[in-house]
Amino acid sequence: MRHWLMKTEPNEFGIDDFADCPDQTEPWDGVRNYQARNMMRDDMKNGDRVFIYHSNCDEPGIVGVAQVVREGYPDPTAFDPDDKHFDPKSDPDNPRWYLVDVKFERKLRRTITLAELKSQGALEGMALVRRGNRLSVMPVSGDEWEHILSLE
DNA sequence: GCCAACGTTGGC
């Protein structure tokens, strides 16, 4: 089993919105980055666990844990002209964008902030804490996962 | 295939 981290903007879709959605399950649509796409399409498997991270907000950091419950499939929002993530170059016969469904597992007792993550020597290899990182889906090693949970 | 211009991300 692998571990991951997925970013979301709390003013768009935060951890509380996630906890409130039907079946507590959400198709992680709208990702338009090829590296992130490849991980969702090829690497994320049912049962993999995922940190939910709040970005672009007052207190960026890890706020919850989720689980992959449906493996990569074409992102329907790419085909919908009325959707803000519509991509006319994504052909239904040859989809450009993929997503996974994730299920809310729990909210952390507190936000583990980006500042705190950056202060941890054990985490300096994480893509998240490196400068200029813009990936919205990224792998987390087993050791990093355990270390982060131990901070809670 | 290079690379300048442009758009987006996201911390601060």
Added chain:
DNA sequence: GCCAACGTTGGC
């Protein structure tokens, strides 16, 4: 709101 970092686009 600023701006650095990065990805994408498109002319050549």
